[in-house]
Amino acid sequence: MKKRNMKIMGVGRYFPNRIVTAEEMDELLGVKSGWVAKKSGVLTRYFAESETITQMGALAAKEALEDAGLTLHDIDCIVSASGTMEQAIPCTAALLYRELGAQQHRGIPAFDINSTCLSFVTALDQVSYLIELGRYRHVLIVSSEIASVGLNWKQKESASLFGDGAAAVVVGPTSQEDASCILASRMETYPEGAHLTEIRGGGSKYHPRKYEGEVDWNDFLFDMDGEAVFRLSLRYLPSFLEKLFSSVDAQPDFHMDQLRWVVPHQASKLAMKIMQRRLKIPEDRMLMLVEKYGNNIAASIPIGLYEIIRNKQLQRGDTCLLLGTSAGLSLGGMVLVY
Amino acid sequence: MKKRNMKIMGVGRYFPNRIVTAEEMDELLGVKSGWVAKKSGVLTRYFAESETITQMGALAAKEALEDAGLTLHDIDCIVSASGTMEQAIPCTAALLYRELGAQQHRGIPAFDINSTCLSFVTALDQVSYLIELGRYRHVLIVSSEIASVGLNWKQKESASLFGDGAAAVVVGPTSQEDASCILASRMETYPEGAHLTEIRGGGSKYHPRKYEGEVDWNDFLFDMDGEAVFRLSLRYLPSFLEKLFSSVDAQPDFHMDQLRWVVPHQASKLAMKIMQRRLKIPEDRMLMLVEKYGNNIAASIPIGLYEIIRNKQLQRGDTCLLLGTSAGLSLGGMVLVY
Numbered sequence: 001m002k003k004r005n006m007k008i009m010g011v012g013r014y015f016p017n018r019i020v021t022a023e024e025m026d027e028l029l030g031v032k033s034g035w036v037a038k039k040s041g042v043l044t045r046y047f048a049e050s051e052t053i054t055q056m057g058a059l060a061a062k063e064a065l066e067d068a069g070l071t072l073h074d075i076d077c078i079v080s081a082s083g084t085m086e087q088a089i090p091c092t093a094a095l096l097y098r099e100l101g102a103q104q105h106r107g108i109p110a111f112d113i114n115s116t117c118l119s120f121v122t123a124l125d126q127v128s129y130l131i132e133l134g135r136y137r138h139v140l141i142v143s144s145e146i147a148s149v150g151l152n153w154k155q156k157e158s159a160s161l162f163g164d165g166a167a168a169v170v171v172g173p174t175s176q177e178d179a180s181c182i183l184a185s186r187m188e189t190y191p192e193g194a195h196l197t198e199i200r201g202g203g204s205k206y207h208p209r210k211y212e213g214e215v216d217w218n219d220f221l222f223d224m225d226g227e228a229v230f231r232l233s234l235r236y237l238p239s240f241l242e243k244l245f246s247s248v249d250a251q252p253d254f255h256m257d258q259l260r261w262v263v264p265h266q267a268s269k270l271a272m273k274i275m276q277r278r279l280k281i282p283e284d285r286m287l288m289l290v291e292k293y294g295n296n297i298a299a300s301i302p303i304g305l306y307e308i309i310r311n312k313q314l315q316r317g318d319t320c321l322l323l324g325t326s327a328g329l330s331l332g333g334m335v336l337v338y
Numbered sequence: 339m340k341k342r343n344m345k346i347m348g349v350g351r352y353f354p355n356r357i358v359t360a361e362e363m364d365e366l367l368g369v370k371s372g373w374v375a376k377k378s379g380v381l382t383r384y385f386a387e388s389e390t391i392t393q394m395g396a397l398a399a400k401e402a403l404e405d406a407g408l409t410l411h412d413i414d415c416i417v418s419a420s421g422t423m424e425q426a427i428p429c430t431a432a433l434l435y436r437e438l439g440a441q442q443h444r445g446i447p448a449f450d451i452n453s454t455c456l457s458f459v460t461a462l463d464q465v466s467y468l469i470e471l472g473r474y475r476h477v478l479i480v481s482s483e484i485a486s487v488g489l490n491w492k493q494k495e496s497a498s499l500f501g502d503g504a505a506a507v508v509v510g511p512t513s514q515e516d517a518s519c520i521l522a523s524r525m526e527t528y529p530e531g532a533h534l535t536e537i538r539g540g541g542s543k544y545h546p547r548k549y550e551g552e553v554d555w556n557d558f559l560f561d562m563d564g565e566a567v568f569r570l571s572l573r574y575l576p577s578f579l580e581k582l583f584s585s586v587d588a589q590p591d592f593h594m595d596q597l598r599w600v601v602p603h604q605a606s607k608l609a610m611k612i613m614q615r616r617l618k619i620p621e622d623r624m625l626m627l628v629e630k631y632g633n634n635i636a637a638s639i640p641i642g643l644y645e646i647i648r649n650k651q652l653q654r655g656d657t658c659l660l661l662g663t664s665a666g667l668s669l670g671g672m673v674l675v676y
Contacts, residue, residue, distance in 0.1 A: 002473075004471075048542075052542070052543060053541070053542055053543075078527070083427065084426075084541065084542055085540075085541040085542070086541045086542055086543050087536060087537060087538045087539065087540060087541045087543050087544070088422075088488075088536075088537035088538075088539060088540035088541060088558075089421065089454055089535065089536050089537040089560070089665050090454055090532055090535065090536060090664070090665035090666045090667075090668075091452045091453055091454060091665070091666065093453075093527070094527055094529050094532045094665070094666035094667075094668065095529070095532055097527055097529040097532075098529035098530070098532040098533075105528065107526030107527060107528055107574065107578075107669070108526075108527060109524075109525035109526060109527055109668070110453075110527040110529070110666065110668065111451065111452060111453035111456075111457075111460050111525070111527075111668075112450075112451070112452040112453070113449060113450070113451055113452075114429045114449060114450040114451075114452065115429055115431075115448075115449035115450070116427055116428055116429060118449075119449075122449050126464055126468070129467040129468050129470075129471055129473065130464070130467050132467075132471065133342075133467055133470065133471070135340075135467065146542040149542045149545045149547065150426075150542075150545065150547075187447035187449070188445030188446075188447060189416070189431070189432055189435055189445060189446060189447055189448040189449075190443065190445055191432050191433070191435040191436035191448070192436070194428055194432045194433055194435075194436040195436075197427065197428060198425060198426075198427050198428060199425060199426035199427040200425045200426075201425065201426065201546060202423075202425060202426035202540050202541075202546065203391070203422065203423035203424045203425045203426060203540075204386075204390070204391055204422055204423070204424055204484040204487045204488075205390060205391075205424050205425050206425070207487045207488065207558070208539060208540065208546045208555075208558040209487065209488075209555070209558055209559065217546075217547070220426075220545070220546040220547055221547065222427070236445065240445075326428070327427050327428035327429070327432070328428045328429065328432035328448060329428075329432075330432065330447070330448065330449075331445070
């Protein structure tokens with residue numbers, strides 16, 4: 001079964017108060033004026049200073065609940081879908097639930113799904129099967145990311161790309177008049193790229209307790225071979241998309257023209273431009289937000305959805321493609337009727 | 339839909355080479371001889387010295403694949419279901435896939451599901467819906483845990499409980515003659531307990547880069563208020579189990595006597611003993627492994643399954659209950675026909 005009936009009922013978003021311009025980043029990275037804007041294409045991004053992952057996620061979640069006309073009381077499951085976490089234990093979803101108001105004693109199940117930048121797409125994909133089969137009615141999915149604390153200022157290329165932010169969606173079942181559904185979804189992981197994008201520390205391999213002496217400080221910071229990641233992504237993306245499109249139920253000739261929008265992971269401006277041309281995505285249907293927000297890890301795609309839904313650029317019945325790559329290296333995509 | 343047809347096709351397990359006895363733990367913790375055995379009930383546990391999470395998980399996975407009569411080539415999805423991780427990025431499943439042999443270019447989707455000690459039950463629950471609806475045929479679920487590196491030797495009670503280890507299962511669809519299925523499953527999270535079991539460090543809240551000066555070393559170590567966790571668990575467990583049993587399809591009077599085994603999370607010997615009496619679980623059906631292995635976080639439950647399957651104490655068609663609590667605080671349970 002490929003098609004699942006599921007509706008995005010509400011969306012929410014939160015960006016930290018502190019905005020960081022490309023000019024400020026130039027100074028921070030010690031490069032000449034204009035370098036960040038030119039190299040990364042990111043003109044502004046947000047860095048969390050006082051906000052936590054949980055606080056940002058809860059604010060996005062509250063907006064999504066309100067947008068759906070629901071309260072936490074109506075939610076049957078809370079999924080945190082993020083590539084970064086607030087603390088090692090417990091899972092972020094439990095902390096988020098606490099922040100949203102733990103006094104209810106309703107015992108809403110809460111857990112995390114993680115595929116780094118694709119976490120939101122993976123969570124939405126998983127959850128849709130449980131909604132289709134009636135296990136849960138309304139599910140809250142939250143992606144809240146603080147990238148800034150783990151950036152390595154010596155890796156200027158990657159450090160200039162990322163920003164912090166959160167987004168949330170409430171999904172639920174459809175009624176007869178709704179066209180909303182997932183037409184097809186697909187994920188592929190190519191672990192020859194597992195060490196091309198990584199933070200080696202933080203787990204049992206380089207535990208912070210070994211920090212003094214044994215462990216290198218840089219192991220706790222983000223490390224990416226952007227060029228190699230990009231090459232590997234481009235090798236697999238065209239056939240990935242072909243397989244995704246050909247798996248659309250009852251529409252074996254599904255094609256790019258049927259999409260109102262492509263909502264890509266905002267990896268980097270250059271990578272997205274090349275991807276767009278290579279995959280023959282019409283320029284006016286390719287959602288580019290990287291200039292404004294940078295790469296928000298797993299929050300990028302739901303932030304994109306929020307943007308086009310709020311701006312009424314995506315209407316009920318419109319079809320869009322969520323598409324991205326993540327550390328792993330993984331490719332993920334979903335053809336979604338909003 | 340509550341019942342899902344799904345079959346555990348193979349199981350695998352791995353324990354590190356280094357065995358640590360209660361007597362050794364007495365010395366390590368600086369307590370008088372016999373304290374650890376008496377207080378924690380854990381006589382032996384394993385600590386990974388040279389093994390990594392990925393290596394342990396891959397060895398367990400290989401055994402599970404062989405047991406199922408399959409190879410990695412037959413697997414459609416790899417889920418890492420662990421409470422601890424090898425490194426912060428990428429997700430553990432991608433690293434595990436690499437360790438299993440990345441050369442295949444098959445692009446098996448790989449991602450993590452995390453609800454700390456309940457991660458395996460949550461993953462099995464999620465995945466069963468995708469198998470039921472034909473998205474994936476064979477799924478490899480791996481729980482591999484290294485607790486030892488994060489233990490706080492000053493918290494003698496919790497430090498004496500945990501051990502390292504890994505377990506894996508291969509699950510797949512059933513054929514007509516199979517009775518195998520999930521009869522019911524349930525999860526409840528009560529975030530008033532979110533900070534009763536935690537490692538505060540490692541994420542963005544206390545990032546290792548703030549280690550010097552701002553951050554307390556102990557924030558990177560396991561911190562549990564065992565008594566409070568136990569009280570909270572006992573408050574919710576009886577009604578949780580009642581709701582789980584009453585949700586079994588077409589068997590509204592499902593009861594404890596229909597179970598061949600209860601496979602609990604091996605939280606601690608004392609807690610399990612009290613839970614057993616409170617929930618009226620017959621003593622000879624309550625699987626107690628905590629003396630031999632300690633608490634292996636999410637690996638405890640699949641290690642338990644491995645034990646009774648390998649010893650032929652659980653036969654095809656037998657019904658068992660997977661049951662546990664985790665940081666969150668979450669309660670999770672599943673009625674499973676093997």
